[in-house]
Amino acid sequence: MTSTAAPATAAKAVARHPRRRVDRHAVGAFILLTAPTVIGLGLFKYVAIGWSLLLSLNDARGTLELGSWAGLDNYAFLLSDDGFRSSLGTVVAFTAFIVPVTFVASLALAVLVNRVRRGRAFFRTAFLIPAAVSYVAASLVWKMSLFNGLPSGIANTLGDLFGMSPVPWIGTEQPPLYWIVLVTLRLWLQVGLYMILFLAGLQAIPQELYEAAAIDGAGAWQTFRRITLPQLRNTSVAVMLLMLIAAFQAFDEFYNIFSSGLGGSSTAPVQPPLVYLYGIAIKDQNYGLASAGAFLLTVVIVLVTLLQGRLVGFGRKD
Template sequence: MSTAATLRPGARRRSDRLWFWVFTGPFVVGLLVFVYVPVLWSVYLSFFDARNTVTPTSFVGLGNYAYLLTSREFLLSMATFVGFAVLIVPTTFALSLGLALLVAPARVAQAFFRSAFFLPTACSYVVAALVWRLSIFNGARFGLVNSALRALGLEPVGWLSGEHYLYWVVLVTLRLWLQAGFYMVLFLAGLQRIPTDTYEAAALDGATGWRVVRWITLPQLRATSVAVLLLLTVGAFQAFDEFYNTLTQVGTYPPYARPPLVYLYLVSLGQGTQDLGLGSAGTVILTVVVAVLGIGQLRALRERGDGARTRRRKTPPEPFDRLSTGSVEGPRRGRRS
């Protein structure tokens, strides 16, 4: 008999707990040291005046928060985030969902297309930003896009000059290329969970194209869509590399290139004062804003779903409405006399 089989139940449970902590202990210690302790220390530091040091010097209470909430530079950085989120969240959602709908029914080379669209996710944001800045959207005439414009008889454009808001094209295309494949994979996983007999029932009722997407695919992808929207919003708030490495020149930081993380980086580490107390207060504000946005999105989508279900209960569904709930009943015929 083996040693494990000869152990008494109490000794076996103690042995299981010991091995559990042996395997999970390093992860728990790393999580505490590198995540929770810095977060708590940052919250504590936000109430102090800490310049060029991580040690609190003088207590200022809510002074750092009051300064940021009335600072024109910080409010402009929040406006930059809002503009970036308004552009990147719906475009990435639509593109990734469209790619998933195109790749899901493919019978040949589906694995190849999944890998090809997902591969940019492994690329570094810094490397991609430099490629976009120095090669594709370079303002000089040898840039890829400007070369194409010149071949069409058009004048080159200063994409990163900040004069005509064309830099949003650079930022949005960069982020789309980097993350659309990742969210496409999430949508593909959601599409694979939809029963095939639902689509077969739709085909019997004559539903094709947009009707199938509207009444079957989108309602069944509700949970995946909520997760994608939350991840996209949080990811927009974490925008740093593309702004810092694409729009900022050496020694210059234009206002339109300062989303919240870039602004706080300049306040905490990039300027001579290195006001870590002010930077810590900014991170707390950003955390609260992200949490409020996430909870608001969840509640809004949940209420919308509850309202849709209530309307379906009150109103007799049309044939294609019944298909969205998985019913296989076809269109009703006239009553026999």
């Protein structure tokens, strides 16, 4: 009797004074379980970003130690540098292409896959499996085969069927055909991921809404506009945000398609901010300037994300 009564009163005491009575065993377990994450994030995020912030205020070339104090010189240089500014322009243009195209394509595929009963698993896999391919391997296929600009390239072979002469897709700057190469590559790799998210969203829409619409005699397009799209609002916002953040961090395909290599990126017609920063950090070893660039890019991404949130927020009112 006494042995059961004692824990009961202890439990009552804990419940009455939750702040005063700290369970030591819980604290020990908490420390053990969170230690790897707390230490790891501390080192690779807090210390890294803190040190990098200091470096960005210094003239640190070829050394990871603090060089000489430079104040905001690195930031001022980047803001007036044509290379950095045009890299921001490039990534904005890229985002403006890739986000709507991927959004529409992944939504369309999700709606179509959701409609069929037979072969659904096959189609889903076919659209999703490119997600297992790296940007490097995809760049290789796009550059050396699909859009290699030679008569043997797949795009040119297909064009030949329609009587088109071979087009140097990557080498042409006017008009900038390389955008087609970059956008189709990312589309191929990513559309399946977003299609999966839209499929989950579609399957969460109550069936009764569609039944009610059918009774009211709504057409397919009307049903899509009045029921499917509004019901997918949360999914759409999440998908667009993911696409936007991913596009702003584009690096792999630009690096590999344009063969920047370690030798330099002067041959590339366009380079996004991360390729530009890579050049400064690794090739020039100017860690102060590269750190400043990383923080400026972060500010741009946060601003664009907030702007997107505002735009979608306005859309909600009407």
